Every structure is written in structure tokens, then in C-alpha cells.
Amino acid sequence: MSEPVTGEAVVLDLRLARPATRALALGIDLLLELLLFGLLMIPAALVTGDDASESLIAGLVVACGVLTFVGYTTTIETLTRGKSVGKYALGLRVVRDDGGPVRFRHAFVRALCGVFVDFFVTSGCVGFITAMLSPGGKRVGDMLAGTLVLRDRAPAAPSAVPEPPPGLEDWSARLELSTLPDQLALSARSFLGRYHELTPAAREELGGRLAASVARYVAPAPPAGLPPWAYLAAVLAERRRRAFGEQPGPQPPYGRQSYGQPPYGQPPYGRQPTARQPYAHQPAAQQPTAPQPPAEEPPATGGFAPPR
Template identity: 35%
Template sequence: MSATITDEQEILSGEAVAIDVQPVGFVLRAAGALIDMAIGFALFIAVVVLQVWLMSEGLLTEHTMRILTICAAVLSFLVLPITVEVAMRGRSVGKLAVGGRIVRTDGGAITFRHTFIRALIGVLEVYMTFGGAAVITGALTARSQRLGDLVAGTYSQRVRTPALPAHQPHLPPSLAGWATVADVARMPDRLARRISQFLANAQRLSPAARSSVAHELAAEAQPFISPIPAVSPEELLLGVTVLRREREQRALSIADDRAERLSGRRIRI
């Protein structure tokens, strides 16, 4: 199953189901990057302090210390980010904290090549400029991508989603048979939002207003429904909402399974 990008925050799966994906916001991504930077600098400083102590004890020469300092920088700012991101399949300590994961722009799992490019460019834009270059690039891109992401073809996807509401609509018993043969096409986002808002607030409306809005929304939704069941407009809207929710849950389940399969493959160079 392949996936196709349809816009900045939507992926079209092989079953032609649009899957809405959300990138990590600029502020959260900056916070995660600060955590990863702090870990990298802490490791570098710890290694340098150890070298200074060894030099004071006469166990290291000045030339050897310079070489080891360069090695410590490579270890802290290049090897460490690559190792952690590969081992955690696109995540790091900072990304875990903000609920993000690095993925390809088509939603697939990253490989060693993507991680290496991001880490190599990150030495310049994150560590050598103390995050300044990454902040400028991230603020100017729709998905808060830094320069390393743009070159590698990746972005940070949000994987920590809010919990679903405790109370969800259920399919009316009168529509049980219809649901087995119903075909509900993808509705315009504005119409789907209006239907959801109506069902959530129907109890607060007066009977006349409730009936009027239900008739209006049902009339707009009918071109996307086949066959049309012989039920009240509000029951029709309720049934459509439940079917769309189940379809979206199946699409998300397919996307999750695909991501797990891709993540489980051997990292390719």
C-alpha cells in the first residue's frame, strides 16, 4: 500500500482514504530541540571536564586532548543524535517529551540516510548557531521544518493525540440494516463540521430550531449518501456521523499498521 500527499496536512492512502496528519507545532518542536541540545552539550562538557582532569593528572598531552575534544564534539553532536533517532525509530528524548516523531514527507518511516542528513546539517544549524538557523527556517515553513528536514525530506509528525470524547454518538437501531449496505462519500469539511456541531448541541436547541437545522443539514448531506434511508433527518445525520467515524478509525488503524511495518524493517543505508 502506498501513500500520496494531497496537501500540507493530509495523506491519501492506497485505499484512496484521506488521512489527516498533524505536524508538531513550532513552539513544541523548539522545546523538544532545546531538550536534545541540552543533552548533547551536557555530554560534550562532561567529556571535556574528564579530559581536563586526565590532563591535570599527567595522563594526557595537550595535542592528545585537542584530538579527543574533536572526537567528543563528533560523539555528542553527530553520533549521539543519529544513534538515538535510529534506535528509537524517528524519536529522541526531546521528541518523546513533546509527542513527536520524525517521518518522511509522505508519512513513511525514516531510514539511516534521512537521520544522517538531518544530524549532519544539524551540527551547523542547531549546535554551531545555538538553534538560531533552525528557528528561522522553522518559523518560515508550514510544518516547522528546519533546514535538515527540507534537505532530507522529513518533518516532525504529532503522534500524541488528545483523548476521544467520552460520549460518542451510536447508530440508531432503525439504521442497523441500512448501515450494512450504506455508501457515504467524503463530505466537504465545512458540512461535516456543521453536522458534528449540530449533533453535539441538538439538546440545547428549541424543537422548532432543531427540526429546521436537521432538515437543512440532511438535505445538504443527501447527495453524498446512498441509499437514503426512510428515517427522520436527525437520525440520518446520526447514522452518517457514526459511519464516517468508523471509516476514519479504520483508516487510522491501517495507517498505524503501515507505519509499524515500515518501522520494523531493517534500517537501510
């Protein structure tokens, strides 16, 4: 697992936390837990007195230990959506495998496995070995809970997918994306990321096929004259926005943008290739003074034809 991918086929730009950083965060949390455990044992010792039986003392020790080492981690990670004091100090966060925030179930499973499997019972050997061998740096608690530990303060790498052209916000906000397969969305993202590495012929053929495949699962149909790369970028941007709960940006006045004109004809990343832009909308040629024979229609090559 090289990089975490959300359920909306969005590759996260945050980096996984290293085992050494996680161990340091665990040490900070462990100091606080030991302090909390000592504070809980003081009233327990005062209530039981000197004549308490050994079984009662052992039961109180176990209860205080579970309340501290399991309850502390579960409560604070649930309330802070994946952070503890140690993780906050080192800029770490626990998230689900799809990039979403953890809930009580995830935090409880992680804390329970941390006590009885990963750290306390096994002296940390199981948790350290599994985190080193796992591609995602997961310990047993992360594997059972379906979570990851990310570096929350790491600078995000620039996205390889271009932003969609402006003026599509109203249309993209009404898209129905629930039936779009994740693998198809990942294929579209890979195409946009390698856009300038492809030849113009490959861009036209592959982009048209991908756009036509995506259009079978997405409704409503795109605006007239929208290039395939812009259509794919708009669909992926809307999936990303919904995955992270972002609000749509301000919409331009209706009718102010022509979908066939620049910047829609510009390729991703703002680069200016020397070759003719494959998806640029070409302005209508002026009518010649002399009559010209009708041009033959080129054979169909499986290009982008949105459903009517």
C-alpha cells in the same frame, strides 16, 4: 500544507508541532548532549595527558562533538522511530512526509543539518526562520530528510470518512490497491466527507461515477448490492489499515450478512435524513394481482457498475 497526507492517500489526524514546543524539546536534548560531551572529554583528557599537541586536542574535541551532537540524535531517533528524550517529554515525534516511521537515513540527515545548518553553526537562526516560514513547520533538516514533527499526544480529530459496513472484511482483505491513484482516493474521501452536504441527485451521480472509476483499478469486484458509498468507504478503510499496519478485525460468519440490507443502506455517520436514502437497497415489491405494463428502463446516468 494544512495537514499531512500519507502515500496511501490517508490524511493524518495528528497536529503539527509548534516551533516553541520544538525549541523546548531541543533545549532538553541539548542539556543531555552537553552532559554526554563532558563525560566523553574526561577520558580523552586522561589519555592525551599534559604534553598533547594542540592539533590532537582539537581533533579529539571535534570527534567527541560529532559523536555527541550527531551520533546521539541519530541513534536515539532511529531506535525509537522518531523520538528523543526531549520529544518524548513533550509528546512529539518525527515521522516521514507520508506518515511512516523514520529510519537511519532520515535521522542522520536531520542530525547533520542540525549541527552545521540549523542550530549550532548558525546559532539557531536558520532553523528558527525556516520553521516559522515553512507551512509544515519544517527546518532545513526536515526539508532535506523529508520529515515532519508531529504532536504525538494530541487528541485525534474525528474522521470525516465513515467506517465501512461490517461483513466486508474478508473481501476487503483481498483487494489489490497498488494501482489506485492517490488523487482518485482523495476525491473519494472528499466525497464521503461531504456526503450529507450534497443533494440526493448529486450523491447518486457523483458517488456512482467515483465508485465506477475506483472499480477500474481495484480487484476483485465488490459484493452484489453494495452501495457506492459503502464500496468507497471499504476501499479507503483498507488502504488506511495497510498504511498503518493494522490487523483486520474479527470477521462475521460467512453468509450471515446480506449486503443489500441495513446497515449497508444507512448513510454515513449514522444520520437519518428525511429524504429517501439514495443508496439503500429497496426490498422487492410484492407482485400485483393484476398484470401491469412493463416499466421503461431509465436512461443510463453513469452510475456504479462494477466490472464483471
